[in-house]
Amino acid sequence: MQILKIVITGPYAAGKSQFIRTISDIEPVSTDYAVTLDEERALKRETTVALDFGTIAINDRLSLYLFGTPGQERFDFMWEHLAIGALGYVVMVDSCRPAHFPETQRLIARFAEITDAPFVVAANKQDDQAALPPAYIRRRLGVPADTPVLPCVATDRASVKQVLLTLLQIIAAQVQD
Amino acid sequence: MASRQEQIIAVIDQLMTNAGADVVGAAAVGLDGIAFASRMSADVSTERVAAVAATIMGVTRRVGGELKIGSAEEIIIKANKGLFMVLPAGEQSLLAVNLRQDANLGLVRLEARDAARAIGQIV
Numbered sequence: 001m002q003i004l005k006i007v008i009t010g011p012y013a014a015g016k017s018q019f020i021r022t023i024s025d026i027e028p029v030s031t032d033y034a035v036t037l038d039e040e041r042a043l044k045r046e047t048t049v050a051l052d053f054g055t056i057a058i059n060d061r062l063s064l065y066l067f068g069t070p071g072q073e074r075f076d077f078m079w080e081h082l083a084i085g086a087l088g089y090v091v092m093v094d095s096c097r098p099a100h101f102p103e104t105q106r107l108i109a110r111f112a113e114i115t116d117a118p119f120v121v122a123a124n125k126q127d128d129q130a131a132l133p134p135a136y137i138r139r140r141l142g143v144p145a146d147t148p149v150l151p152c153v154a155t156d157r158a159s160v161k162q163v164l165l166t167l168l169q170i171i172a173a174q175v176q177d
Numbered sequence: 178m179a180s181r182q183e184q185i186i187a188v189i190d191q192l193m194t195n196a197g198a199d200v201v202g203a204a205a206v207g208l209d210g211i212a213f214a215s216r217m218s219a220d221v222s223t224e225r226v227a228a229v230a231a232t233i234m235g236v237t238r239r240v241g242g243e244l245k246i247g248s249a250e251e252i253i254i255k256a257n258k259g260l261f262m263v264l265p266a267g268e269q270s271l272l273a274v275n276l277r278q279d280a281n282l283g284l285v286r287l288e289a290r291d292a293a294r295a296i297g298q299i300v
Contacts, residue, residue, distance in 0.1 A: 003211055005209055005210070005211060026222065026224065026225070029225045029228055029229060031232075050232045050236065051228065051229075051232050053210070053224075053225060053228040053229070055224055065210070065211060065224070065228070067210060067228065077235070077239045078232075078235060078236075080235075081208075081231070081232070081234075081235030081236075081238075081239075082210075082232075082235070084207075084208045084209045084210075084231075085207060085208070085209025085210075085211065086209070
């Protein structure tokens with residue numbers, strides 16, 4: 001059985017924990033604590049402080065181990081640690097919250113310093129009326145042309161799977177080169 | 178010549194023999210959070226423990242850096258129904274050890290340190 005490590009990252013409240021919860025074959029490991037900062041509490045009650053972890057068997061030869069990071073920049077040391085050995089990563093962004101785009105840009109820049117692994121952007125909450133289209137999000141974030149920005153609904157298994165399979169194809173293409 | 182994994186399993190088995198019933202389970206884990214050899218008991222998930230153990234090491238390294246107290250040599254978590262130890266094993270990996278509640282910590286620490294060193298050399 002081959003194991004591939006994939007990191008799921010993105011700014012606060014982008015839907016990273018949900019993404020892993022939706023697809024994992026095992027009960028995911030979560031490290032949620034109550035949110036105390038008022039500005040963060042406006043978005044959700046609990047937040048990941050160390051990691052989320054889940055696994056998904058792609059077939060009988062390949063398993064993905066998903067490591068979700070905390071979102072807040074004050075936890076960026078965990079980004080470095082969780083990125084060790086990762087062959088690719090997903091940057092999640094809430095399509096309805098353009099206010100989080102600058103933070104997302106900083107996160108993308110930081111990850112590019114941490115690892116050379118390829119990534120895809122998952123534009124989450126595309127089932128929401130207020131969701132901005134992936135093409136617009138790509139422009140606003142300044143995502144490189146060869147990096148996909150994929151529509152995503154983190155609560156929908158088929159959608160999460162599509163994001164992971166797209167990332168896998170990119171990883172496979174790199175390995176072949 | 179035994180494979181790397183077999184050699185590491187032998188080290189873990191030796192640790193479990195030397196420490197007697199005090200060691201309930203042990204695993205050698207890469208810093209990437211993926212276990213490469215494990216003798217964890219059937220009721221714990223090796224994958225989950227490995228991911229958490231690597232995270233503990235990541236956080237602890239950070240503590241060492243922030244407080245300028247150097248690099249982590251040993252982490253012991255004492256819970257009300259058992260203990261959990263994490264030690265670096267060379268540069269790239271760590272040893273996670275699950276202990277029963279009334280374990281002889283002095284002995285286990287010595288044995289675990291030896292095992293971690295041996296694993297570090299094999300890796």
